[in-house]
């Protein structure tokens with residue numbers, strides 16, 4: 072007996088979908104909080120509203136979609152299957168979703184108990200994910216650089232979480248003092264470790280494949296991630312043994328790594344064989360330009376001892392670099408897996424003799440139209456420009472920026488939800504077409 | 506040269522033909538597009554054919570595994586062939602949006618397939634099959650003559 076054409080290890084659609092759709096939901100929530108609280112909330116860096124927005128973006132948008140993308144991509148990129156994907160994705164997603172909401176609300180409403188609830192939920196969700204994935208990665212036979220980069224990224228997520236939980240206990244309990252000197256370390260492990268390492272690991276494979284470019288230089292693939300990781304480790308050690316020179320060197324190494332990654336990606340894209348500038352390519356270019364700008368501004372400001380607006384680098388990194396990359400990837404991942412699931416379903420029906428003719432399965436641009444993606448990209452870009460201006464002149468630009476940000480996120484949410492509905496509709500349609 | 510290097514290079518060559526056809530279609534240049542598309546499909550059919558008729562059977566014989574990775578690869582080849590046909594239809598209709606949409610879908614399908622071969626299957630083949638590059642080169646040349 073010939074088995075149904077299986078999805079070649081790809082998990083069911085609901086597994087990545089629930090993570091990817093949750094991301095713009097948190098993005099929209101963050102934008103609405105900005106609109107609700109107004110420009111006073113960014114008058115200082117540590118306001119609870121700022122921390123809530125930051126984590127709706129870093130945990131709610133970035134980490135949320137990164138977990139979903141990993142579960143989807145690992146079978147393909149690493150040749151490994153995520154164990155009992157439906158069960159575990161539920162056990163990981165639900166506490167993650169609830170935990171992020173609780174953490175945000177704990178800050179906004181200043182409820183100590185909610186901090187504790189959030190930490191338990193987030194701690195549980197991340198531990199489970201890290202253990203399961205690391206176990207699979209360690210056993211995978213694949214030896215591509217992406218494997219070790221993913222392991223390093225997971226380790227970075229672990230450090231970020233530990234530091235985050237400790238810091239949050241300073242906010243939520245009487246007994247633990249707030250260790251604010253650790254905040255920079257926490258955000259460095261989060262943004263330069265977890266986020267940057269994972270994005271670069273994925274970029275090494277997907278940029279050459281989907282834009283038909285040359286490979287990244289082998290040294291970049293092999294060493295960049297390790298350099299970043301080691302620099303972050305040394306930076307952490309300076310908290311135990313304060314050595315100014317180690318700190319300076321690590322910072323320089325980090326900046327050079329960011330520069331190398333941004334420049335090599337931009338160069339590859341510039342020399343791509345596929346002339347068509349698809350939406351994902353524009354998002355990549357935008358993301359890498361932001362990384363370039365970020366490093367330059369940061370480097371120059373450090374050299375001339377200038378003070379930067381408090382949120383400038385954060386906006387460039389979180390919105391400009393990380394959210395852009397992921398937003399662009401979503402426009403490849405979601406339509407493709409919808410197409411894949413539909414076409415497999417279609418073929419299986421035929422294989423079982425339940426239908427004689429081949430019905431055409433809608434291609435990717437029917438699932439998310441290019442025009443819808445393009446307009447969402449434009450709103451995203453505009454919201455980025457306005458947010459950057461708002462970090463410098465909040466009184467003028469804060470509201471327009473927040474409004475555009477809300478529109479861009481709502482638009483993304485709309486595009487994704489519409490494609491999920493399309494999937495459900497087509498699935499039913501295919502089955503009745505017998 | 507090993508099977509892996511040889512076949513990986515052929516993947517890259519096919520990619521370039523794919524890009525050429527897509528670039529032309531995006532510019533509404535249907536004559537060039539259809540020439541490049543035909544060249545692309547021809548190169549792909551040769552590649553897929555050699556895998557299905559030479560490499561996979563030899564591997565299955567050597568290892569005794571018939572339902573494992575090679576079966577999966579064959580199914581993906583069939584999925585690609587469905588898309589070739591759809592692209593050809595869009596090309597005849599000069600329907601740019603459909604052509605680009607199907608091409609986008611094919612590109613991802615094809616690349617993730619190639620990646621599985623390059624990172625897993627070809628390595629396994631190099632461990633089990635004769636490491637004789639001229640043998641495979643000959644198969645490619647013979648294919649063109651048929």
Ligand code: HEM
Nearest residue numbers: 116121125129193231232235236238239251254258261262
């Ligand atoms: C379990 C997960 C996490 C918890 C409990 C947590 C908790 C915290 C806390 C309590 C602070 C404030 C520290 C202070 O008041 O000085 C903070 C700051 C920050 N965290 Fe997290 N965090 C988590 C995960 C992450 C992740 C994954 C990222 C990035 C990818 C991240 C990025 C940041 C940033 C950028 C700041 C600085 C905000 C600012 O300077 O205004 N966090 N985090």
Ligand SMILES: [Fe+2]
Nearest residue numbers: 553556578622
């Ligand atoms: Fe193949």
Ligand SMILES: [Fe+2]
Nearest residue numbers: 512556619622
């Ligand atoms: Fe192949």
